Amino acid sequence: MSLQKSEFLTNNGTMLDVLKIAMPLILSSSCHAVNMFTDRLMLTRYSQASAAAALTGGLTSFTLQCFFVGAVGYAGTFVAQYYGANQPKRVGTAVWQGIFMAFAGALFMASCCLWIPHLFAALNHTPEVEAQENIYFKYLALGCIVFLLQQALSCFWSGRGKTTMVLAVSILVTLLNLPLNYAFIYGKWGFPEMGTAGAALGTILAALGGLIVYAVGFFALKHYRVQYGTCKNIVDWEMFFRMLKYSSPNGAQLMLDLSSFNVFIIVLSLYGVEVQEASSIVFGINNLSFCPIMGIGMTASILVGQCVGANDIPHAKKSVRSARSIMFIYMTLMMILFIFLPDLVLKPFIRTGDASQLEAIRLARIMLLFIAAYLFGDGMMLIYSNAVRGAGDTKYVMYLTIFMSWGAFAIPCVIMYMLGLPVWYLWGCLSCYVLVFGFLCYRRYRSGKWTRMKVIEDSPEC
Known part of the structure; x- marks a missing residue:
């Protein structure tokens, strides 16, 4: 076991140690938030219809593909546990199973264009607005193969904690x-003015x-091919179906969660264009607080997965506590910003001279107060749901999502x-x-059932 620990457990699970892995993921999630924020900002300044359509069309697209997003992304848990168990040759094979799931997701999304x-x-x-929704969805649906493949290949680095x-x-x-x-x-x-379609393209x-960079690193570097078998043992049906067993609840949970949120967005849109635009603005802002904590949650999942693979549960628990502390500090800052300085974050979205x-x-100022009220619940949900899923406890989170989200x-x-x-x-x-969802995820973590779970087979030398 000491040999397995030396492969990755080079820290003590303190906040500083967790941040070494988490900070690149936090910044990475922040980059994603910046992308969404600026896209929404540009479309808001372009036209009211584009801003409204981007929220509904974009969220519908992601909701439909998020089963595969969750399934493909769960390859990272397999990578983490194989890495922690000192089975590097299985790492490349695990990534390939995620690649196969990505292609399945692309075929499904293409078929959705027929009925959406x-x-x-x-x-x-x-x-x-309806016309812009259809255009935005079509581009994102047909281009989703790029996002899914990028996620599959990224698991090779994130699962090993190489988050830089x-x-x-x-x-x-x-x-x-x-x-x-x-x-x-x-x-x-010199580019054509495409409006909503241009944002998607x-x-x-x-x-x-980004996909090209990942592909070059995964397929072309000899070191990875030799050590992790990135171009060998591509097809492993036993691993594929085992991954499907654990990743399907993970994907279903994400799909159910996002689809329920999509229902919420759709119902909000029925209250009028003003409410729809205000919702689009505040959820774009919310990503600035949500996406960085996603990086902390991913770190919790990575470290739990590696520790479970190495049979070191105390280290896993300490890492999760550190991740929670970081989350509390960050969410406190966001709460202060949303409550006391709302105009600071709303100002970029204001169209000069548009009285309408x-x-x-x-309305957006009031909505920010509601977001501030549930920030800590959001953080608890992300930290603890990711922690238990890192061990393989995906079914409970799925069942909880069915009950709570719907x-x-x-x-x-x-x-x-x-x-x-x-x-x-x-x-x-x-x-x-x-708030309730976050508390229930915490209760599941405290039950300790995840400590007896594992998604990989035992190492031959064990």
Whole structure:
């Protein structure tokens, strides 16, 4: 076991040690948040219809593909546990199973383009918004293979805790995303003005740049081919179906969670364009607080996975405690910002001289208060759900999501709208849902059932 520990457990699980792995992931998630923030900002300044369509169309696209996002991303847990168990030759094979799932997801998303226009038509949005929703969705759906393959290959580095590479690629994607979106949305530098479609196209092309870097590193470097078998043992049906067993609940959980949130967004849009635009703005801002904590949650999952692979549960628990402390510090800062300085984060979204936007900005200030109310619940949910999933406890999180996301959130929100209740009842429901969900994830972690789980086979020498 000491040999296994020496491969990766070079820290003591303190906050500083966790940050060595987490900081690149935090910055990487922040890059993603910057991409979404600037895309939303550019579209908001371009037109009200584009801003509204990007939220509904983009969230619908991600909701439909997020089963595969969760399934593909779970390859990182297999990589982490194989790495912790000192079985490097199995690492490359695990990544390949994620690649196969990525292609399956791309085929599914292409088929969704056939029926999704009927869904948007049923929402009774304005004709202009509906048209933009369809365009935005089509581009993202057909280009999702780029995002899924990028995620599959990134697991090779993130699962081993080599997160600097993930950060480098994220920075590259951001540096490509900003000018490409600006050029395609507004028609600058000789590019055609494409508006909403340009935002999607620029995002896809930027992600393609990141995919190329990952592909070169994974396939071309001899060191990786020899040590981790990145080009050998590509097909392993036993591992594929074992990964499917654990990753399917993970993907289903993500899909159910996002689909319930999509229902919430759709119901909000029924309250009028002002509410829809305000929601688009505040959720774009929310990503600035949510995405960095995703990096902390991913770190918790990585470290738990590696420790479970090495049979070192005390180290896993200490790392999770450190991740939680970092989350509390960050969320406190975000809460202060949203409560006391809302205009600071709202100012970039304001269209100068557009009096019709004043109501949306007023509503956005109130919505930020609701977000501030559930920030800590969001953080608890991310830290502890990722921690138990890092060990293989994916079914519980899926069942909890079914009950909470739909029984306690999406369906009640629909009922509230049908009863004619003000929009703030829905926001109150969202805050309560996130806080309770976070507490229940904490309770599952405290039960200790995850400490007896593992997704990989035992090492032959064990």
